[in-house]
Amino acid sequence: MKTVPFDEWPIRLKELLPNASVNFVENERSGIGAIVVLHARRRQLITHRDVQKSRSESEGRETASSSSARKDSKPEPRSLQSPAAGFVARDPAVRAIVRQVETAAARKMPILIRGETGTGKEQLARHAHMASGRTGAFIPVNCAALPESLIESELFGYAEGAFTGARRGGAIGLVREADGGTLFLDEIGDMPVALQAVLLRLLDDWTVRPVGGVRSKVDVFLISATNARLDKAIAEGRFRSDLLYRLNTLEVTLPRLRDRNDFDAIVRHLLNTIDPTCEITPTDIAHLAARPWPGNVRELRNVLARFSLAAADGFINEASAENIVHPAGTESGSLHDIHRARILVVYAETAGNVSETARRLGVSRNTIYRALGQKKPE
Template identity: 60%
Template sequence: MLPATADERLSQARIMLERRGIADADLLAPPIRDSWTRCLAAGLDPERPPPLAMVDDATLREARDRSDLALRLARTEMKNLYHQVAGTNFMIAFAAPDALLLDTISDSSFSATARATAIRPGSLWAETRCGTNALGTTAQQGQPITVHGGEHFFNRYGTLTCTAVPVFGPDASLAGVLDASSDCRSRQQHTRALVAMAATQIENGLFRECHHASMVIAFHSRGEYLHTLNAGLLALDPDGAVLGANPQARFLLQGLAALPGSHFADLFHTRLGSFLDGARTRERQRLDDLVGSAFVATIETLPQPRRMPSPPRASRVLPTGFIADDRRVAEVVRRVEAAAARKLPILIRGETGTGKEQLARHAHLAGRRTGEFVPLNCAALPDSLAEAELFGHTDGAFTGARRGGAPGLVVEADGGTLFLDEIGDMPLPLQAVLLRLLDDWTVRPVGGGKRRTVDVQVVAATNADLERAVTAGTFRADLFYRLSAVEVTLPPLAERRDFGAIVRHLLSEIAPDRSITPTALDRLAERPWPGNVRELRNVLSRLSLDEADRPIDLDDVDSLPEPPAGLSRHQAPSCLRETVQQRIRAVHSDLSGNISETARRLGVSRNTIYRALRASMPD
């Protein structure tokens, strides 16, 4: 029979955790159970917490600079929270997306607790090191959580109750974590609601700042909520295209695609022109959406007047030749740079040919490593020689050993970076040895010899499903969690927004005297690119072989062999595909066949419109 009270169940759960290394599902709330499970898989011992990691002042300043706007907005909300809970032995904290504590406010009664647990700016509260804790666990899972007393993985934090809520930016990426901590005796049931409200206030501030030069509409079904946290916020460009919507706007417009690229007319019956005209004479207006809901709305900010187009912005080309104009890719690069600055292990995911090694080389440069960049293809390691290849061997250690021995790739990477490509194919015995390296950073050659301490930045890459490999028992869970201290994913080429910049950069490397016409570039963008950037480089090499005195044009691209149908990345079910095509044809007809206006209205490329129209033509 299970213990009757929550405290009794938690006490029993801790006994099972500390004695048997088990996170019992019957005794714990699911978020705590899942976190304990991750901690155990990461190799943490609940009775032996590692020292709390601290960054130096320079690294803390850099982190604060990267989160400047979010931190400034958070400080205002932290002060408000402090006054709401002052006198109740609380600390309010804000952390970066990687759980690095950026700032705190606490009352004097909590100061001793903060000192004892090192809760101060510059401390790193990642779950993989500090175990289950509100800051780190929220950063890990992107969901609010309260961790009370013994629910912390390590007993050193067992006197605390901590509530944390994620703060998301306008692009839905994690912008930070807001936390309120107290000793267990001061636990308050309303704390989570207060912290959640403060987090929403920060998110709305980030949204408004991001769209300060655009038209921002606030709306709600009830007028009294129009200027509260419950209001939906919608950002539009001067033509009515949706630039962004906060979570409450997407909630209020359920059933409608309130996403960047859609249009005001795709959401509301009210005409945009009429809505703008009404704003000149009255503050509040009625908005009726396309599924029958009515709202009260007001324009918070008006769009800026149109300006002459600026010259094309120069592409961001990393020293390794990697293009980072796509917003998602730029965020990946930023995270890799931040991780490399602190020498955290990095796991890069992505399909073959997406540029994982280029990004790893950039991590090497960003970390200002003075040693060599040493790549290793784990899939090419023979099981029998894998350990010797990685950690070196002594003279005569095995049949065929190199005379005089060899230092091994890890020693070659001392002071530099070891790039473990196709890490999912690393033999299981070698995984255990690599895990020991990550624990103590010492190397001992096969066959004996003196141990050596090394300073190595480890970057791993894979296109495999490591989670499935862990479940199948072909990849160690503890190694997976150690390697993925910072995990990023490179999108496939077909999903990137900087396709044109990539083409132009590759062409400048392959054939500096050749250019490409816009129509040819658009046609290239229609291809599925299963081989990603690597395939694109090969295609451009082929296209640039002849006639250097003219640009690559549409005829050149159309002469390329059609990609095999089975390699297409985006083959939607036929019913969905037909529904999308019908929508495109309807809008195209309503706009009297104007391709550009149809593309703008639907928020897609002109090539998508052409494809849908061609699909409707009889064979």
């Protein structure tokens, strides 16, 4: 390895760490000098070991990138390459779902996406639209939010003068807005039975008849989603079985957040979209991962938004971490506020030092002992 002259180190360090402050400090009496590097985001001293690690990681990434390019002739889907695509899919089960959806989208097969609230059904639908290569718009429709009396005219449009209060010139309708693109019917299980018959007709011949108008052909890629049990709705007469068979040429179910193994990647992606300057420690990610997350990714996004607001100087520290899950007004300083899993993580990091664990978390030693299931020594 080529030796770098001492007076060139500040320049080289600035190249390796562009966001850092690099300064040369010299003691005039002794003639001994030192290079001080302060990272702009972490506000911490960066040592020679950090520089070597940064250089090794940079070289490793370049080597891995060129090696991967030689080995893999077929690139991964955009969603699997980078979180910037908007849908993180590091979990193997989610990867498989994404690939299935991409194949179905390329063939314009109707897709039914199941999953709990907040699991990312619309994000997956948007990715399917992108993967389809269709040039038209992505039109999302929340079937549960449309008034039953207006849902048909909203979906299929209406001609001028079709009914009292009709807009001059009529309305094109959401289905025709999606012509050449994708129509995403969210909460499909809440669609009125009468309208289900009209939707079934659309799937039969892909023609639309606006209220008071004439029938016309449309080219629409249909994706629907639900968090309801459609089999139960069919048994209760609230959903048509023949419609289900037309909607679920491909049916996929997104896993709950707590069942995925790419939690770390999801947290970092969401935090980057909320505030790119904000960082999070592995300890805090472990604390978040221990929660049940009934609201899934949507709930996590809201918590991380609070997380970024609580962060000091763009860095989430131990003090600010106490407020991310429980907003102001809730109890603090108890086992309900600081999850036992988080206490155990910090306890392990401090090599079993109860006092240091309590100091980092800002709680009493009694709280730590209770979390450990131990009695405080007399």
